[in-house]
Amino acid sequence: MKAYKYLFLLFVSLGIVSCSDLEEEPVGLLTSPEDFFQTTDNIQTAVNGSLTHAINEKFWGRKLSVALMLRSDMVDLASNETRRVENNELTTLANNEMISEFWLKTYQGIAAANQAIHGAESVNVAADVKNPVTAQAYFARAFYYFHLVRQFGDIPYIDVVITPENTAQMSTISKTPAAQVYENIIADLQFAKTWLPNTQASRAIPSKAAASSYLALVYLTMAGTNDAANFQKAFDEAQDVILNKGVYNLDLDPDFQNLFNADVIDSSIEPIFALDYNNFEAPNNGYDQIAPMTGIRGDDRNSGGGWSVAVPSLEVYTTWNAQDYRRAVSLDDGASIDGNLELYTNFTISGHQFAKNRPYIAKYTRFPGAFARGNARATSHNYSMMRYAEVLLIAAEAAVEINEPEFARTYLNEVRSRARMGGTTLSSGVEVSVAGSAEPADHIGTVTANDVLEERRLELAFEGKRWYDIVRRQLGTTVFSASGLEGIKPDFSPNDYLMPLPADELARNPNLLPNNPGY
Template sequence: MKTYILKIMLLILIGSTVGCDLEEEPKGLLSPEGFFQTPSDVQAAVYGAYAEFVTTNMEKSFFLALMLRGDMVDIGDGNTLADRVTTNNFTMDANNGIIEDSWVKLYQSISAANTAIAGARSINAESFIKNRLEAEARFIRAYAYYHLVRSFGDVPYLGGPVESVNTLNNATRTPVNEIYTNIINDLLFAKENLPNRNVSNVRNIGTKGSASTVLADVYLTLKRFDDAADEARYIITNKAVFDYALENNYQNLFNANVAGNIKESILTIDLKNNLNDGEYNPKDGMVNLTRIRDFAPRSLSVAVPSLKVYTTWDSRDYRRKVSFEDSVVFKGNKIALVNSTFRVPRPHIAKFFRFPGPQDGGDDRSSDHHYNLYRYADVLLIAAEAIAETDGATPEAIGYVNQIRQRARFNGAKTTSFPVDVLSGISNADFIQLLREERRLEFAFEFKRWYDIKRWGILNEAFTRPESLESYNVDVNRDYLFPIPQIDVNPPKITQNTGY
C-alpha cells in the first residue's frame, strides 16, 4: 500500500484549500528533498498525481458536467441532483457541488504532481530517470491545468509544492495566457523526456505521443493553427512508433471487453488501474448515469441525448447505431424507447453501458471501460481543422477527414456507402463547417463537445436558434466559464467569474 500511504501524505497539501484562509501550519506539508530517497519513491508520488485524476468522482462530476454543458446531452430524469440540472440549463451558481468536486480533484492532482516534480529533481539518480519521472508529473499537471483554464479562466497557478500557509493564503488568479505558457512548457518537456510507449503499452500514463497530442489540442485552442498542424503531423508520421491506428470497428472503441487492446487510444481513464491500489467505487459512474431507468437495476437516466441529436442524425451512419440505444427487449418484446412507458422515454447513450465488460461481484454499475480522453481520430481531425484554418481545404486536410469517414463506413460486418468521401473543390467555409459537424458526430458523448462550442465561440448558435439541438437562455458574458467554487472565493485575492 505504498502508493496509498504516499497519497495520504502528499495530498493533504491543498485539496480544496486554494484561496481559503489558513491560520496555522498545515500538518501535511513536505520537504521533497528530504522525503524522497529513490526513484521508486518518486514514481509512487507520480502515480498519486494520476490517481487523483482517475477517480469515479471525476467521472460523475467533471466529465458529467462537460457532457451536460454541451448541446448534445440533456437531463433525463429531472429528479436527479439539482446541481446536475443547473449545470445543464445554465442556472448554476458558485455553490454547485459537482463543480466544487471537479475543482478540488484537479487541484489535488496538481498538488501531488508538484511534489513529485520536486522529488524527481532532488533524488540521486541518472538524469534520464529523473527527467522521465519529472516528465510524467509535468504531463498530468499540464493536462489538469488545461481543464482548469478552459473551464474557469484565470485560476491560481501553483508551480511548486505547497510548503507554507503563505502559498495558499496569498494565491491569486493567474492570467490565462501565463497559464497556457506554463502548460506548453510542461508538455514540451514531457514530449522530450517521455518514452514512445509505456510498459505493457498502458495508455493511462503520459507518453511522448500523448504529450504531443495534448500539445496539438492546446495549439488548436489558442488558434496557433500552424503549430497545431505541425504537431499533429508529427504524430501521424510517427504513428507506428507510438503504436497508433484507427480501430477498424467503431463499436470496439466502446466495448470494455477489448478496451486494453485498442491502438486508437492515446490517453485513457482506466478506473480499474494500477494507480490507486484498488480504490475503485463504481457508484454513479457513466454506466448507470446513462443507462435506462426502470429497465435495469441502479440505472438513473441522468445524462441522455438531446432528442434532436437522435432525430437529425442520418440513420445510415454506423456511428449513430453505436452511440444510441433506441430500443430494448422488455418482458420478451422489443419496444422502442421513444414513447415507451419508461420514466425517460427517449433514446439513451449506449457508448458506456452496452458493453461494460466483466462487472465485479455482480455490481452492474462497474465498468472495465478505458474512457478515451484522446484517440487517433482526434489527431486526424485536429490536423484537418488546423490546416483548413490556414491553407484551406487542401487534399491533405480532406484526406484526414476521409480516413475517419472510411472507418465509419464499416458497420462491423460489411463496408457500406455512407458517409461518402469529401470531394476536392469544396469551399474553405463549407469544409470548416463540415469538419465541425464531423467532430460532433465522431466524438458524440465523449466529453469534447462543450470545449468545441467554447473554442469556436458558438454559444448562442448552439442554444438559441430554432434549429439548435437544445434550447436554453445563455449569456455569452457569463456562460463560457464555470463559477469559481464558493469555498475558494476569498476576496479580493480570488475574485469570482463575471455573472456569478
C-alpha cells in the same frame, strides 16, 4: 481566517492509490518529501497518485464528465437535481457542488504532480534515468491545468509543493492570467514530449505521442477562430503524430465499437492517453459512475442498468445518419440498432416510470466489463482522453485554417472511412455484426471548419469534447438557439463560456475576487 482552512493546504497529500494499470501502492501524507524521494520508483509512486485523482468520481468518474456533457448541446437531463439542472440550462451558480468538487479534485491531482516534480530533484541519478519518469508528472500537471483554464479562465497557478512553511503565502495567492497558464501548460508538455518514450506498457501512462497530441489540442484551443500562428502549430504537432504513427504504435481501430468495449480496449492501438478504471474501486469514491449516469433506468442488460440521468435529445438521434455505424454504437434506442422513429411516440423504453422515453447514450453501457460494485458502478472502462481519430480531426481543422485543403479533406475522410467499416455491437442485448455502409460518404470539395466541427461532434459524441469545442469556437448563440439540438436555452450568454469560481474558495481567499463576469 486560519491558513489551514484554505484549499491549498490539502496539496501536501499525494493521493490515495495509483491508477489501475499502474503499480498499486498506497500513498499517505508526506511530511518530509525529501526523505521519501530516493529512487525513480518513488517518483513513479507520486505520479500514480496524481493520475489517481483523475479516475475519482469527483473528476472523470462522474462530476466533471457529466457536467461537460450537460453543458453541451447533445445531452439533456432526465432528472431534476438542482446542481445538474444549472449545468444543463447554463444557469450555474458559484455554489454549485459539481464545480466545487471537481475544482478541488483537480488541484489535488496537481499537488501530487508537483510533489513528483520537486521530489525528483532529490533523486540522485542521471537525467536520462529519472526525466522519463518525471515527465509523466509534467504531463499530468498540464492535463489538469488544461481542464481548469478552459473551464474558469484566470485561475490560481501553483507549481510548488505546499509545506508548513509556505501555507501563509498560499492563503493569499491570486489568479494567474489564462494566457500565462497556457504558456505553463505548453512548457510542461514540451518537457514531457522531450523525455517521454515513444510507447508505454499501457495507454494510461503518458507517452511522447500523448504529449504531442495534447500540444496540438492546446494550440488549437488557443487559436480560437482566427489565430493563424497557433493553427499552424496545432497542425504541425498533429501531423507529427500522424507521420510517426508507426513509431508511436497508433492507428484507427477498424471497429469503432472496440473503443467502448472494456473487454477488448487494451489491445486497441487507437487510444493515445486513457483513464483506466479496470474494475477498480479505491477509497473516497475512486471509481467510475458514467455507465449508470447514462444508462436506462429499469434496464437489466448490465447488472442493474442505469439511472436515466444524462440523456440525449431526440434530435441528436433523428439528425444522425441512420447508416452511420457510429450512431448504432453511440446511441441505444431500446429496440434495434436500425431504430424505429415511431417507437418514441408509442413505446416506453424500459417500462420504468423514471426512464425518459428517448434514445440513450450507449458508449458506456453495452460493454462495461466487470463491475467492482453493483448497479453498473466501478466499471472496467478505459476512457480515451485523447485518441488517434481526434488527432486526425485536429489536423483537419487546423489545415482548413492554414489553407491546406488537401490535408483537411484527407484527414477528415480517413475518419469517415473507418465509420463506414461496420463492426460488432449489441442490438436488444444480443451481439450482432453490422455490415459496412456507404455512409458517411467521403467529403468531396472544399472542407470548412464547420465540416470538421460537425465530424468532431459525431466522432467524439459524449466523450467530454463538445462543450470545449462550443467554447473555443464561440458557437453558443447558434447551438443553443431554437434551431439547436436541444432547442433554445434562453439563459445562455457569452459569459457562460466560463464557469464561476467556486463560492467557498472565494470566501476563503478574497484575493481570487472578482468572480468571472456574470456571476
